[in-house]
Amino acid sequence: MENNRPEWSSHLSFIVATVGSAVGLGNIWRFPYIMGKNGGAVFLITYILLIAFICIIPLCSELGLGKLYKKDVINTFKSIKPKYAWIGWLCIITVTLIPCFYFVVGGWILNYIWVFLTGNTAHNYADYFNSFSSQIYMPCFLTILFLLMTAIFPFRGVNSGIEKANNLMMPLFVIMLLILAGFALTLPGAKEGLAFMFKPDFSQFNKTMILTALGQALFTLSIGMGTILTYGSYMKENTNIVKSAYTLILCDTFIAVSAGIMIFPIVFSFGTEPSAGVSLAFISMPQMFAQLPCASLFGLIFFVLLFFASITSGISMLETTVSAFIDNLKISRKKATVLTVFIISLISIPASLSFGVLKYFKIFDKTVFDLLDYSTSNIFLPFNTLIICLITGWCIPQFWKKVFGEGFIGGLFNILLKFIVPIILIFVLITGI
Ligand code: TRP
Secondary structure, eight states, X not given: OGGGOOOOSSHHHHHHHHXXXXXXHIIIIIHHXXXXXXXXXXXXXXXXXXXXXXXXXXXXXXXHHHHHHOSOHHHXXXXXXXXXXXXXXXXXXXXXXXHHHHHHHHHHHHHHHHHHHHTOOOSOHXXXXXXXXXXXXXXXXXXXXXXXXXXXXXXXXXXXXXXXXHHHHHHHHHHHHHHHHHHHTTSTTHHHHHHHHHSOOGGGOOHHHHHHHHHHHHHHTTOSSSHHHHHHHTSOTTOOHHHHHHHHHHHHHHHHHHHHHHHHHHHHHHTOOTTOTTHIIIIIHXXXXXXSTTHHHHHHHHHHHHHHHHHHHHXXXXXXXXXXXXXXXXXXXXXXXXXXXXXXXXXXXXXXXXXXXXXXXXXXXXXXXXXXXXXXXXXXXXXHHHHHHHIIIIISTTHHHHHHOSSHHHHHHHHIIIIIHHHHHHHHHHHHO
């Protein structure tokens, strides 16, 4: 079976695909507003330190597991010890639940692309968004449409589907982001926006902010779900893991910061709250675009950009499940994709309806959408990451030597992997719950 395992056709394709997975709504939509809420520059500095010294460890662990075992996530843990298979299943559950809410947002993005494409722009986006997202049929239909558009690529396979999609969409994505960021810098609020991002206000430094930064860093790297492990299992034999991991982190952070440079000058030019939350992308941004010359054009670029970011992440979520289904249920890639799509559509429909008819249907005091978002990001993600660190640190002999090498850095990373990162993750988990 191993001989049939696909392989990225080049190192660059591997990096582009992992960056495509990591860069998603988390960078463009979540990062700027979380940074806005948590004091701008101080948050940015904390975030960079955490991602470079802490999150790098589980990232390398997942890549290392992929490279060493070359299997899907369930068989990887089975190979370490048969009784660890449940960890693989847990990752699969998590990575199947994430698209159930993520793709609802994907459906909204499709709707906004349509709005700006046809020039049917609204006057008041707050009213528009609320009335649109609370409908029954259209949001569900668009969620499923987004799911199907994403599923085409894993359906076609690693080289002719996933790799091609990323190699096409990621460069376009970066170009559009730089165009919008460049344009934002010409606006009157640019200076204020940049000061907000880059001038530290140390009074904002506190425990909650650190935990938020860590949670965001873990989420944006797509770790804790076996996705990076799966993409890593297609890597070429001679790939250097630590170098690839730092390249990934560098690209991801560059894109998140560029997204901030795109958003904050616009926010400050029009006097909106930088911490506007979910509504930032779907209410404030379109509202502000509407006041610019060429409103439809900028709006369209912004939402196509969000579309590319979310679809390349979506592809990696689906591929993790598809790859596990192929190897564990012994079915073809095409059947595995259909099964994955079926499961996700069942759960994503109530998630989509939680903005309308199911608004008051609550589990643990949360709507279906919020429950999926909260439990995957705050509970499953840190928990799975913790287990992955413990297994790679303590249960696989010589793992760190194979992945980090032996020198000073290798030794330091070994200590981080075995002690420091697990302790931090336990702390994150406790506060998350
Ligand atoms: N990293 C993605 C983003 O920033 C979100 C994400 C979280 C993800 N977990 C994932 C993507 C697992 C793919 C697979 O938007």
